[in-house]
Amino acid sequence: MRGTVLYAPGDVRVETRDDPRVERPTDAIIRIVAACVCGSDLWPYRGIEPVSGPTPMGHEYVGVVEEVGNQVTTIRPGQFVVGSFAASDNTCEICRAGYQTSCVHREWIGPLGAQAEYLRVPLADGTLVATPDRPAGDVIPGLLAASDVLGTGWFGAVAAEVQPGKTVAVVGDGAVGLLAVLAARHLGAERIIAMSRHADRQKLALEYGATDIVTERGDDGVARIKDLTDGFGAHSVVEAVGTQESMMQAIRATRPGGHVAYVGVAHGVQLPGEELFYSHVHLHGGPAPVRRFLPELVDLVTSRTIDPGRVFDLTLPLDQAAEGYRAMDERRAVKALLRP
Ligand SMILES: [Zn+2]
Numbered sequence: 001m002r003g004t005v006l007y008a009p010g011d012v013r014v015e016t017r018d019d020p021r022v023e024r025p026t027d028a029i030i031r032i033v034a035a036c037v038c039g040s041d042l043w044p045y046r047g048i049e050p051v052s053g054p055t056p057m058g059h060e061y062v063g064v065v066e067e068v069g070n071q072v073t074t075i076r077p078g079q080f081v082v083g084s085f086a087a088s089d090n091t092c093e094i095c096r097a098g099y100q101t102s103c104v105h106r107e108w109i110g111p112l113g114a115q116a117e118y119l120r121v122p123l124a125d126g127t128l129v130a131t132p133d134r135p136a137g138d139v140i141p142g143l144l145a146a147s148d149v150l151g152t153g154w155f156g157a158v159a160a161e162v163q164p165g166k167t168v169a170v171v172g173d174g175a176v177g178l179l180a181v182l183a184a185r186h187l188g189a190e191r192i193i194a195m196s197r198h199a200d201r202q203k204l205a206l207e208y209g210a211t212d213i214v215t216e217r218g219d220d221g222v223a224r225i226k227d228l229t230d231g232f233g234a235h236s237v238v239e240a241v242g243t244q245e246s247m248m249q250a251i252r253a254t255r256p257g258g259h260v261a262y263v264g265v266a267h268g269v270q271l272p273g274e275e276l277f278y279s280h281v282h283l284h285g286g287p288a289p290v291r292r293f294l295p296e297l298v299d300l301v302t303s304r305t306i307d308p309g310r311v312f313d314l315t316l317p318l319d320q321a322a323e324g325y326r327a328m329d330e331r332r333a334v335k336a337l338l339r340p
Helices: 039-045 137-146 149-159 175-186 199-207 218-228 244-252 273-279 290-302 318-329
Strands: 002-008 011-016 028-036 061-068 080-083 118-121 128-130 167-171 191-195 212-214 234-239 254-262 282-285 314-317 336-339
Touching: 002 039, 002 318, 011 318, 028 080, 028 137, 039 318, 061 118, 061 137, 080 137, 080 290, 128 290, 137 149, 137 290, 149 175, 149 234, 149 254, 149 282, 149 290, 167 175, 167 218, 167 244, 175 191, 175 199, 175 234, 191 199, 191 218, 199 212, 212 218, 218 244, 234 244, 244 254, 244 273, 314 318, 318 336
Parallel strands: 167 191, 167 234, 191 212, 234 254, 254 282, 314 336
Antiparallel strands: 002 011, 028 061, 028 118, 028 336, 061 080, 080 128
């Protein structure tokens, strides 16, 4: 089969890889209908995370089940499925508490390489959610978004305790930040402040429900949020970048008693204990337990209640995956969808 492989920073290729096969009785093999490039794929692509030899890429996927192992009971060949970027049994104590990305049997999908024609999904019964019918073509991008960026933005809004009447600020205007805006709107936030300095992303944020746009960053961005909230700061802030600056911006933009959710993969973030002590903010985040939200998100997308697929502004054949990485790296695209 064809699949993307990252060789070195800036060097991603589509080449022939071995067809995946059922290795354990709980596996499923799916034929990928759509996959995509994640903001987190750009960290190794940019050389910020080390690349140790040729690495299959991709952890966001929707597809059709081709084959299942003999212990798979609920997922069947022919079903259209969405899964999270982490495989989970969905039965252990941690999963049942809603933290499937810390499942005691967790396996990351990334190293298996979802930017490909086929994918082996471990723990198929716990990981995959089947759609009721074969979805129409126009909702497939939305279902693909549910696999990671929508689920991550949703977790951000939930972890930041977004509720009706609250003021929410979102730091980061990538796909996760934009979909955190959508989630905050769905959860009934009264005011949603999107922090963005890109006109096209501001436009989508407003369409997804943002009420205010703040273009300033760092301390100036914090000052703007305070201006907009009677000097208090937001009740809920979603941090969707993962840098020191964005994390401190999120903490400082939150009012005492408020909630910060951090869903951008942290790179080199160090929190000052004394400032944290006096900030009086709640902190919660981490790799989003997308699986917790998938059944609801699949329903919201297939019923066309929400349209998260609009974050994909570039669609390419799988063989042109390298252009998808380039376009996202150069910020010419928010998010690239790949069709095998
Ligand atoms: Zn589990």
